[in-house]
Amino acid sequence: MRISFAMSQESRIREINGKQQEMDRLSTMIASGKKLLSPSDDPHAWASAMDLKQGLRSIETYEKNIQFGLSWGEMTDLQLGRLSDLIGQAKDIAVAAVNNAVPEEHSAQVEGMEQIVKDGLEVANATLDGRYLFSGLEDPTPDKPFQLDDATGLVIYNGDDGSLKLRTGKGVNNESVVNLNGQEVFKPGDATGDILRELWSLREAVKANDMDATRAAISSLQGSLEHVRSQRSVLAVRLSDLERRQEALGAMRLNRQERLSHLEAADTAEMIVRLQQKQTAFEASLRVTAMVDDLNLLDFL
């Protein structure tokens, strides 16, 4: 085969161009840390990578939701704990009032009860980051969720019975309720179990030294204490469920990240070795070009 002048020039230029392109590609991979630069590199892997990224994104959302649910639940539990303590204290005061009605202690008992009613209302209107814990979904601003008429003991609830639902996973059972609404915790307006009203009634009974009413309040407060305890256990089950989901998601995320990096991430060490190989080959092409260009019959005549 004859090698023409134009041909040998062209094929050397083609070689140099080709090597430069490969080097450019490799250095882009190293710089970006990715071996999958465009869908055309590997259409199937690209689609899988997109799927994994979507999965990771939703896991992140679930984790955010769970984190929110956990802090909401923990705050709710804290407030319910306080409520139990308040009811317990109220009961103690009531028992003390019934058993030894010493006039000197009476004013202290009334004072204690007044503080407990105030604190109870404060618990009912507790907030987390500016949101009321026990108002359902409604934000009753400018009113507070609970209002207690100090003269009549009437409790008004401005919230609703909405459930704060969050998505905490895939599939059918993917919605978790994270709140307890004021209706189910404090039972405002109910004939029995209206906690705020019961505290108020006890205060009035202690104030009036009405022993029968005080005794009655003790037994109904016992019921309320049990109700709060049952609400706390509902909450505890939810919290442990959320924690379980959180753990499972952590494992899933790790697995997906691993698969994604397997599909997408460039192995820097390998890429650098390959780049060095290309560099050597490129230098060889340049050297050959220089050598061949010097070859001319004229030099030997």
Next chain:
Amino acid sequence: MPGLSLTLETAKSTLLNTQVQIQVNSHNIANAENKSYARQKAILGTSPANLTHAGWIGTGATIETIVQMRDAYIEQKLMNSMSAESHQNTLATQLSIALAGFSDSGETGISQALGAFWDSWDALLQDPEDIAAREGVYLASRNLSQNIRTTYADLDVLVNSQISEEIQETIDKANSLLDRIANLNHQIQQNESPGHYANDLRDSRYQALKELAEIMPIQYGEEANGSVTVRYSNGTVSVTLVSGPQASPSPLHYDTVSEEVTLTSFDGGTSAAEESVQGGILGGLTAAREDIQAYMDRLNAFAGTLIDEVNGAYGSPVFTGSDARDVDISPDFLDGPTAAELSERALQISNLQEKKVSFGTGGVDARFIDFLGGIQSRMGGDLQEAETQAEFYATLRTELDGQQQSISGVSLDEEMVDLLKHQQIYQAAAKIIQQTLEMLNRILDIR
């Protein structure tokens, strides 16, 4: 009559012959880098001999003709491979432009906007009455609809103006090349006589044929009078575009409305509508247009289904419009519903991201992100295919180019050796003249 004067004559013609040969060498060297140039060679023939009492005496050599080194078979194959390569190259270029605007790996573009859209509804779920969360939903919805619209519009511009314009320009170029080939045919016929080839005009014509082969696949054959006949045929239609000096005033015509290319034969006799020329830049452009149109249809299916599903889940319009062309958000869609309603609807919408829905394009039901990934994966597959094919044809073209150059290309070393050879012959002939003159002088010196 044999004698010293005949020797002088023979040596003189040798001097003249070698000068012509050296000029041919020089012409070859001057065109060494031009790949359309075919190396030329002066063919020597023995001059007629004289009959003397001693028998037939030779009278030297004459240059019979100057020929080009060409192989029509290899050249036709080379042009076929050039058509195929430029088809795939053009297709790959256009597809990579389309892909650059569409693909996003989930960090930018539509799939990122879609992810942010789903996330915004989840954030709203945490606090349905929060102004920031509502604003987030509003912005994410607007961003998503904008993203879909601009991606579609970019593809639309690519297909309906850029590619269309390029097809028009390519056709104009093909028409002027066909005209040039017909003209060169005419000039070659005028300038050639038996044994005298218009080599340099043939080089120009070869160059024009090569340029035409890049645009569209052609078949050509040389006639006895030196002209070439250029045909386009693809199995179903066969149109003779150039015959001798004749070609239609505009052999190719592109109808911008029907998006069809019409081919007219040299005498205006036959014409054929060719929807997709297979091969060449023209073929690549039409194939790219079809592919991108298909992606746009899929994007429309995606947008249409998204609009329907989201609006259905929300109960009232979140998005307006019907497809990717006109999708937009419905203003104030967040006003109205109560906190409880909003919470329920946000849950419905957020759950859509895991729902498998039908996109009405055939195939199985898929999640939104999978369908989007499917479009990208398909685009990537098409591009990969075009790139692989282009690489294959480039290798084939290089191989055939090598073969063609092996026959027609100029090798400087070879020319140099020829030059030396002719120089030696020239010197030898000059020596003969010198010697003959000395002999003649010797005779004249006798008195």
